[in-house]
Amino acid sequence: MGASSGDPKVSRAIVRVASTLPWIETGVSLGAGRETGSLLGATAAASFxxxxxxxxxxxxxxxxVRLGGGWRLALAGELGVVRPGAASDLSIITGATRLTTSRFSAGLLGGSVLKPGDRFGLRVSQPLRVETGGVTLTVPVGYxxxxxxxxxxxxxxxxxxxxxxxxxxxxYMRPLGRYGVLExxxxxxxxxxHSAGTTADTGAIVAWSTSF
Structure with missing residues (x-):
């Protein structure tokens, strides 16, 4: 979408309460915020x-969860609710219902897997997605x-x-001693x-870094 008049502004506060045991750390978080000039990061101008x-x-x-042997299992999930305010009188978008959102991730992390100092990670995630909600458009249907x-x-x-x-x-990250780090x-x-039928995106990244 195009840029809106004025820069979008987001203010947010999060409170997290955690509990730690020898083998697991758990947390519960609550957040509240205000978004001006955008909706879930999207912006638009003029009639839209x-x-x-x-x-x-x-x-x-x-x-x-600490699994032992340098392995950890990390889990996280979040549900959200967005209450849009009033729409612009000049826009064909004349209203918006309450939106609900979700995101989650699960990762398996290990250290010193093949060599002391290396790190391995496997992660499955879903980025932020709107689960319910929509907008009302006032559109011409005849003359x-x-x-x-x-x-x-x-x-x-x-x-x-x-x-x-x-x-x-x-x-996977592996230190190469005086030759740097391979990732x-x-x-x-x-x-x-979140578009059904879109071709899957597959890729690989190899990076080597060292200091002089």
Whole structure:
């Protein structure tokens, strides 16, 4: 979407309460925020301007389980609610319902797997996704010739995407002594952008770094 008038502004506060045991750490987090000039990071202007201000709240759970032998299992999930404010009088988007969102991740992390000092990670995640909610559009559906005006009606458009992006990534880092550090990563994203039927995104990254 195009840029809106004025820079988007986001303010947010998060409170997290954690409990730690010898083999597991768990946490519960609650967040609240205000977004101005954008909606979930998206901006638009003129006739497609989104509601200018929205309030949001989130609730999350996370846990890190120590499996022994230098291995850890990290889990995290978050649900959110967004309450959009009033829409612009000049926009065909005349309203928005409450939105619900989700995101989650699960990762297996290990250290000194093949060599002392190396690190391995395997992660599965879903980025932020709108689960329910939409906007109301006031659009022309006909023309009243007698009065010389367009006939307008409200139409509801869902903001829930057609797919669900699931990303899988495997990463490995290995120190090479005085020769630096080698890092490799393989990833695959199914339904990238939460768009069903989109070709899966697959790639690899190899990086070597050293100091002089």
């Amino acid at each position: 301007a989104l509601p200018h201000t929205s309030m949001n709240g989130t609730a999350g759970l996370d846990a890190t 009243d010739a007698a009065r010389g005006i367009a006939v307008l009606e409200d139409r509801r458009a869902s903001l829930t995407p057609t797919g669900r992006e699931i990303a899988v990534e495997a990463a 490799t990563s393989l990833f695959r994203r199914q339904d990238p952008g």
